[in-house]
């Protein structure tokens with residue numbers, strides 16, 4: 234097991250596609266790190282650089298203390314699970330799992346007639362490891378089947394077994410759940426987390442799904458256009474996003490944003506005034522900012538579960554659309570010319586077309602620079 238360190242790593246494709254741009258990231262030994270970001274932000278490229286399937290254009294990559302830029306992929310002791318997990322179709326589940334081990338561990342002995350005893354010992358050891366891992370992932374009843382005789386979720390687990398059985402220093406997983414249906418994804422997500430707890434192997438997990446990132450990552454690294462925007466625990470990223478992009482990307486429904494101007498101790502938007510917290514660094518008369526408020530920080534003022542309405546935190550809005558989700562409503566509100574989304578307790582009596590009072594949790598007000606999008610705090 235080992236830590237992983239990217240130091241100022243660049244990857245340029247062709248003349249000017251900067252797939253990875255000055256990446257600095259340290260993954261701790263035994264950590265479960267999630268790389269998340271929109272399509273094309275460089276997630277797969279970062280994994281491929283670490284696995285040695287791509288050569289870095291600049292910077293240093295380390296596994297443990299070893300600089301691996303020039304170490305061939307086969308010697309990096311990494312196992313990667315790809316999005317399309319490509320099992321060998323003509324091999325049984327057993328053979329799929331055992332194949333890599335046989336190649337690695339028997340290769341040196343194969344032609345040496347004098348070492349039959351040794352090859353037999355290695356074969357028995359491989360057999361024991363394959364059966365152990367198969368049992369751990371619940372695929373032991375299917376060892377004799379071909380991949381086409383399995384469900385998608387079972388095939389997924391065979392691909393995982395193939396990676397785990399090698400006991401690598403680092404696991405790389407590139408959207409390994411994307412081929413599964415919603416229910417199986419949730420189930421496999423939990424299985425992967427349990428597996429990580431049990432094996433404690435340093436893992437870098439790629440997804441574009443922020444829910445997957447939040448639920449699985451001990452820390453999350455958010456990339457955009459090859460640049461790392463923020464790396465922290467899910468809780469910190471949710472509560473203290475470094476910029477507007479991260480704020481909008483993490484959380485569902487997304488954070489509401491609206492332009493405002495600082496007037497004295499008030500954030501003035503068209504049709505809405507919110508107080509700027511005392512001594513806030515954004516307090517500069519006339520400064521243009523973007524205000525961020527999460528849907529879950531807005532309450533129906535009529536409900537006892539709401540925050541206590543005061544003159545500061547209360548505003549009036551009209552309900553455009555109400556989407557019932559059962560445990561709550563997603564409400565689309567219009568406050569003057571500002572549109573926002575609120576998740577409301579399912580006890581709400583509000584219906585579409587009504588105008589009512591809403592309470593905002595001012596402790597969860599975010600302020601961003603209108604130009605750079607950086608959080609001001």
Ligand SMILES: Nc1ncnc2c1ncn2[C@@H]1O[C@H](COP(=O)(O)OP(=O)(O)OP(=O)(O)O)[C@@H](O)[C@H]1O
Pocket residue numbers: 246247250251252270271272273274275276277278279441
């Ligand atoms: N072999 C290549 N040649 C040229 N450009 C490439 C190559 N591989 C990737 N790119 C480009 O590098 C950027 C990052 O690609 P990458 O595959 O790492 O994105 P990703 O974050 O994994 O996206 P997705 O979520 O869609 O899988 C993209 O703009 C992509 O077009």
Ligand SMILES: [Mg+2]
Pocket residue numbers: 276277278407
């Ligand atoms: Mg990718």
